[in-house]
Amino acid sequence: MELTVKIKRFNPDVDKKPHWETYHIDADPMDRFIDVLNDIKWTQDGTLTFRRSCIHGVCGSDAMRLNGRNQLACKVLVQDLGAKITVEPMLGFPVIKDLVVDMDPFFHKYEKIKPYLINDEQVPTTERLQSPEERDRYEESTKCILCGACTGSCPVIWANPEWVGPASIVNAHRFIFDSRDQGAAERLSILSDRLGVWRCRTVFNCTEACPRGIPVTETIEEVKRALIYGDTKTE
């Protein structure tokens, strides 16, 4: 099918502000949208710039705003986007060039919530035990690929880029609810400050944007409940 792809472009070497550019290209309805972007880059305009790597939805490089919704360009098919497609970099992130945004602030916020297992006990010679039920408790939040689609879709972040954001909370949840972890109190105290979970307005944009199907809003709510009721290791 014949596509009209309108892309928001910005190259700091030559542009003062962003502008739109339109490309016409033929694509198979079953093509991934990342295939279309590659085709444009390889056959029409080598200057078009975007990140990509695994191109099947597991590395998290190519989150962008497609027809107004944050998605991974490799996880959406042309047939689901239609013949007219608008492409923008994610909102809420500084733009480096075209669709490439600065992810450093995002990763700094991730680091702040201590995203690693905290447990100072002597380790056993074999594995620590964890029941399948205990594992299920945090299974969903382990799926996060740190693509930023949730954070970039959040109106709270648009208003205040300093906010910790949904992705960091999901990754805090991943440890707070892990029966082997002992760092819940430290993380909860970070998340209870003025840039923590309470700024979430339960808009559900993050849940809709997550390409991994993580119930992000619910995850944030569980962290809020843990702050109120203090119980993290049981249902």
Added chain:
Amino acid sequence: MAYHKFDVVIVGAGGAGLMAACQLAGNTSVAVISKLYPTRSHTGAAQGGVAAALGNVEEDHWQWHMFDTVKGGDYLVDQDAAEVLAREAVDAVYDLEHWGLPFNRLPDGRIDQRRFGGHTRNFGEGPVRRTCYAADRTGHMILQTMYQQSIKNQVRFFNEYLALDLLMNEGAVNGVVAMCLRDGEIHTFHAKVVLFATGGYGRAWRITSNALACMGDGMAIAFRRGIPLEDMEMYQFHPTGLYKIGVLLSEAARGEGGILRNSEGERFMERYTPTLKDLAPRDMVSRAIIQEIKEGRGVMPTKDAVYIDLTHLGKEVIDSKLPDITDFARTYLDIEPINAPVPIQPTAHYAMGGIPTDIEGRVISDEHKTVVPGFYAAGEVACVSVHGANRLGTNSLVDLIVFGRRAGKHIARTLHEMDYVPLSKEPEGFAREMVERIRSRDKGEAQIHIRNELRDEMMENVGVVRSEASLLHAQKKLVELKERFQQVHIQDKGKTFNTELMEVIELGFLLDCSAATIEGALARQESRGAHYREDYPKRDDANFLKHTLAYLERDEIELRYKPVTLGMFEPKERKY
């Protein structure tokens, strides 16, 4: 020019690079350079699991794992390395668990284990449950866990830096040159020790499971500096790539009971490998699929695929143990695997070959195991060689964690003996010239034609089945493509995040890796593991029980050979 000085510089932030970094951080000044953000590394795409003889579900021993690795590799495996792999896998898996990796569990809380191709009990009697896993995203969990540990250990990252050159002086490696993608600046990293953990080069084939980033960077950079590449002809095609796009459908699908079927609905693997059937090693299954297609029993309008049938497993098993891969079938093919079989094709997947190392991860430069001072390699970029002529499923993740760990520990132990070898004058000159040559060319061919023709040529003529005629054809084509590459033209002349420039530099790497693959394959006049020659269909131990070493000498490739380290297991005919 920016200059940095670190005791250890690691290139690549996948499983092996991060595992090594975590052994060093805290006590040593260590930097990790990655052309991606670390969590984008291709380790994250690994699905099925990581083998270790924990014996949690049924009896198992590391010797059985070692035997399977040696036999799976068609006896081209160095047995000292296979012993290390199988023994240390157990501790490495416990390390991962202690760092928080969310393995699937048994009801009693221990790590669950499942079946995988070529892993057997009691030296080949039947399948064994050896593979530890986290649903079908084990690689994702390893990458996340290692990145989490890197943050905890405050590893210094240089993200989105493309490595361009390996620095050497007085016969020793003493640094790396890389380009910062964000501003295009060239950086020189002066180091006592450099470790390459840059991964593979699956993008050389049209159908591949590999990320766009898998362009053979580290292999080619070392190759251009006179370091040999070992056994490059040994390239694995995974039997079950998603039809047309090559995205991997994990072997776990067969480990959990999935069945391959041809156009007649027949479970054809029963004819090829009666004992292990669908769970035979990958080289055998890929060849069987190609044979079925050749004999007219392919499926889909193109008749160049077969089915994997999961419909009898039931929704619960599919949803709990294979959620990601079945999601791929839904997303990309619009097929519901609970109700319908999924069309698959062999897909270029893994390099058994690479930069030769010893069991400590030290790079060696010749058939006498001479160590290159200051240079280490680990993971897919390296060839230890634990995979020989064919890697077993899950052994790639084992390789990353075992040999990434060993290399890191060995560097930590011996670093006090190392000095900063002085840099030569203008250390970044070679890299800068390579970049400027591409950037300054004002007319020429677009890279895409070369890229596509290379991938088609490799798929047709250097794929699952090869012959002298096909390889000579590919050899000739490579000469043409390399010539045309000298005239590649890019439209983007800018400094900021120039991915067009990056892609062209990477394409140059890919061409060098492909050339080494073709030369090794042409000279190896036998069939062994993943290297199948229809003109020499038998394994020939008398002449080819040896490792290929390819050297780049003034644009020509020269081959030498190195003996295989034998040991506990005598080479035997490989039957399953």
